[in-house]
Amino acid sequence: MTTEAQRPVPAPDDESAPFFDGAARGVLMLQRCRDCSAFHWPVCEVCTECLRDDLEWVEASGRGTVHTFGVMHRVYHPALAKDVPYNLAVVELDEGPRVSAAMVGVSNEKIRVGMPVQVAFEEMAPGVFAPKFKPR
Ligand SMILES: [Zn+2]
Numbered sequence: 521m522t523t524e525a526q527r528p529v530p531a532p533d534d535e536s537a538p539f540f541d542g543a544a545r546g547v548l549m550l551q552r553c554r555d556c557s558a559f560h561w562p563v564c565e566v567c568t569e570c571l572r573d574d575l576e577w578v579e580a581s582g583r584g585t586v587h588t589f590g591v592m593h594r595v596y597h598p599a600l601a602k603d604v605p606y607n608l609a610v611v612e613l614d615e616g617p618r619v620s621a622a623m624v625g626v627s628n629e630k631i632r633v634g635m636p637v638q639v640a641f642e643e644m645a646p647g648v649f650a651p652k653f654k655p656r
Pocket residue numbers: 553554555556557558567568569570571572
């Protein structure tokens with residue numbers, strides 16, 4: 521008998537709960553500094569621009585462009601074996617932060633740097649949604 525490897529799934533906690541609550545509604549949430557208006561990703565406690573700790577969660581546009589990407593041809597995790605080759609992109613959001621996520625709705629061969637994209641959430645586990653990006 522074999523045990524199938526489980527896909528890694530994000531684990532929401534108190535700090536990231538606003539992000540995952542938004543994701544479940546199909547909305548990309550980002551932290552923004554109330555003092556200098558800088559947007560942040562990933563979750564942080566202190567603004568990396570002005571070092572103040574007055575951050576708020578706001579709805580982001582969910583829009584951005586592909587900054588860079590790679591296509592994985594090796595099995596780096598056994599649960600992803602059937603997905604090889606799969607892609608991983610770094611998307612620069614219109615708000616500024618760069619987010620690592622997979623591209624969906626496009627073949628690996630058609631992904632391009634500079635491609636305009638829109639967030640699309642995928643349910644990774646019951647009630648836990650993670651961002652992916654699709655061309656727009
Ligand atoms: Zn700031």
